[in-house]
Amino acid sequence: TDPIRLADYTPPPYVIDHVSLDFQLDFEQTEVDSRLRLRRHPDALPGRELLLHGEDLSLLAIAIDGQPLAPAQYAVSAEGLRLIDPPAEFELHTRVRIHPARNTRLEGLYQSSAFLLTQCEAEGFRRITYFLDRPDVMARFTVRLEADQQQFPVLLSNGDDVAQGTLANGRHFVQWQDPWPKPSYLFAIAAGALGHIEDYFRTRSGRDVRLRIYAEPRALPRSWFALDALKRSMRWDEARYGLEYDLDQFNIVATYDFNMGAMENKSLNIFNAKAIVADLERATDADLTYVEAVVAHEYFHNWTGNRVTCRDWFQLSLKEGLTVYRDQEFSADQGSRAVKRIDDVRLLRANQFPEDSGPFAHPVRPSEYVEINNFYTATVYEKGAEIVRLYERVLGREGFRRGMDLYFQRHDGQAVTTDDFRAAMADANGVDLSRFSRWYEQAGTPILTVTEQFDSERGVLTVQFSQETPGTLGQADKLPVPIPIPIALYRQDGLRLPLQQRDVGPPLAGAMLVLTEASQTLQFDGLQEKPVLSVLHDFSAPVALRHRQSVAELSVRLGFEQDPFCRFEAAQNLGEHLIQSVYAGQALDAVSGLAEIGRAFKALCADAGLDPAVLAECLNLPDEAYLSERMQAIDPSRLFHARQAVATWLGQQLEGALLQHYHREAQSAGGGFDAPSTAARRIRHRALALLIAGDATRHGALASELAVTARNMTERLAALSLLVHFGLADQEAALAQFYQQYEDDPLLLDKWLSVQASSPQPDALSRVRALLKHPAYTHRNPNKVRALIGTFGRLNRLHFHAADGSGYALYADALQAVDALNPQVAARLSAAFNGWRRFEPLRQEAMRRTLQRLLQAGLSKDSAEIVTKALE
Ligand code: B3K
Ligand code: ZN
DSSP states (O other), X not given: OOOEEGGGOOOOSEEEEEEEEEEEOXXXXXXXXXXXXXXXXXXXXXXXXXXEEOOSOEEEEEEETTEEOOGGGEEEOSSEEEEESOOSEEEEEEEEEEOGGGOOSOOEEEEETTEEEEEOTTTTGGGTSOBOOSTTOOEEEEEEEEEETTTOOEEEESSEEEEEEEOGGGEEEEEEEEEEEEOGGGOOEEEESOEEEEEEEEOTTSOEEEEEEEEOGGGGGGOHHHHHHHHHHHHHHHHHHOOOOOSSEEEEEEESOOSSSEEOOTTEEEXXXXXXXXOTTTSOHHHHHHHHHHHHHHHHTTTBTTTBEESSGGGHHHHHHHHHHHHHHHHHHHSOHHHHHHHHHHHIIIIIHHHHHSTTOOOSSOSEESOGGGGOSHIIIIIHHHHHHHHHHHHHHHHHHHHHHHHHHHXXXXXXXXXXXXXXXXXXXXOOOGGGHHHHHOOSOOEEEEEEEEETTTTEEEEEEEEEOOOBTTBOOOOOOOEEEEEEEEOTTSOEEOOOBOSSSSOOBTTEEEEOSSEEEEEEOOOSSOOEEEESXXXXXXXXXXXXOOHHHHHHHHHHOSSHHHXXXXXXXXXXXXXXXXXXXXXXXXXXXXXXXXXXHHHHHTOTTSOHHHHHHHTSOOOHHHHHHTOSSBOHHXXXXXXXXXXXXXXXXXXXXXXXXXXXXXXXXXXXXXHHHHHHHHHHHHHHHHHHHHOHHHHHHHHHHHHHHOOSHHHHHHHHHHHHHTTOTTHHHHHHHHHHHHTTOHHHHHHHHHHHHTOOSTTHHHHHHHHTTSTTOOTTOHHHHIIIIIHHHHHOHXXXXXXXXXXXXXXXXXXXXXXXXXHHHHHHHHGGGTTGGGBOHHXXXXXXXXXXXXXXXXXXXXXXXXXXXXXX
């Protein structure tokens, strides 16, 4: 398949001013009657044909301005409907038939238990009716839904319901009108036996907006947290950006059958139930945090995505990067900003960094794609958000707000580009941001190298900053990107020193260097002894930092850094030093600086001023995925055991302190979803994991006890994971009990699957094999696939990479089966092999052969794009 290229972009041939759709809804056969008002685009090159996108549609009728078309006036192909010599302005009437119950791809109109739903982004609308299915065609929609009243008591679409009524034969209809022009990817329908909960939000201009969450009735009592998160998001967007909601109702529908997290359809968001249905009793803190973030994210899209949308799909990060940045800021304001940042950086490093250094590396604004659904990636989302954060970093929060204001002033109602966004930021602040375009255009994580030289006679510290972005496929040479680097100096005893800059290099503004060249040097003087240098606080740019510091320096940073992210970073560096030493074959006792590291961590545990959640993250060793990023010829089993050995050592070294934290926080951990209670749970479960790693015989009982006394799902699941992952005596009983208790709860069964799929115990593979046949599992449900197969490939590095290739084989078979049903979900699974070149030769060969076998077996366009790239 030929890729689509950004360079080939042309404006749409026609404009669609108005769309009127009439649905006769039914699970087996739905008929869609459409009337489009089309008019030739003023800038369009004259052409003799007009192609309207359409896939898997049966055309029943077609007419232009009321005249049925003769066969010579149109042609239907796999791509769509070609109109031959259409007038400059006309009304197109079509009628098509589609089959929602047969739709296993979950794109377009599909059945989810007792209801019908749509998913149109990116190109699903063309599976519903013929249209110019591209984001730069923005139209006003009127939608009439008709169906059997008993089977489909609720009929929802975008905008306001303007008419409804009952009809003969037990049928009824509702008519919807959306006053805001929108691209087709934001179109939505939900119909069926849905219940709802309701609340109101009064906007700052005094309008009451009716808020509803629809779902199958048993999920509703657990959806109030999400509804509250929605209200908080609406309030926050008004306060922070002056952005108010623009309709009188806002509806969310939750479903258990969904390809991703959620979808921001105009005024009718559709969500994966896992991003809505959550309370303390049946969801973990991580789940609740996720729900809050996704609800906010989709709501924020109403302005960043819907009112101002993307010109083409290459601009996806215009809405996604910006909206992720906005939801990150919202979450930071709701709880602990430091913990939020640490969590986000961990995620970026575990998911985005490997993407940026692997065969699927692509710029935040890609320049070509085969299947756009493959580009909803960590790079477009999370790295995109980091770039937006760079603007904020260099413009300040107020400057950033000025840029946002100008962006909406200029582009409300338009479909625009990431360049337009940057121009608004630059123009609103009278600065030149042209070099930031490189962040969007270049793939690969820039490596920032910091080297220090101290002249003790003159008391001068020289620091050299240099950057290099490694070449990626099709992009060998890279240019320097602007990197904001906050700088701090500490004395050995932890005192922060003032920065006295010498006249070398660019002058710093607010203790921050913006590195714009390949290399720049700074000097600081007035120093009595070599200070401890700290850079990149709050992880100020998405770069891989190479800054060699001694154990002594890292210990000072761990103990005294004012920036919590930097303390976390120092802990990660110390952990990495130990893990890599063991991996390289040293006995842990022989590793340099071991005793000092032990003391530094002990001191950290005793620091009463430290947020227990930040402490928990400092005690959480770097992930295998992140460590692997910085290694070659990886032996995953050796790496797992090296990390485990360090955890064991840490658990033994800190035993007393960990027990203290565990018991001291016991009461707070029974509290609600507030920062102190969630922090208490975080430190307790981290402490318990290390204690058991240190001595399972001595501390295993604490996990069994926690399983019984658990007061919320965070505790229950922490206990279950520890029992299973350490293969403790009570694991079978605990698994059986969990299953029995939550057999009726699809989201908790997902967890039950994931816990087993991520187990490092020797029986993990046979468990996964058995679970594939378990009644709780089906390839047809994306959540189940992700919970079992996805988790196995992503988190079970030990068994997925089993030396005999058994993990790869099981995974590939499942992937192939899923691919036949749902290409979008299968393509995500395919990415698990992307890092194959970084492994030792035997695994490399086994993975390469698995990829080749998959390709030969015949894959969907989605999966084939990923697998082909991986083999290139
Ligand atoms: N915009 C949707 C993602 C659509 C994915 C299509 N394959 C959710 C979001 O980012 O808010
Ligand atoms: Zn989004």
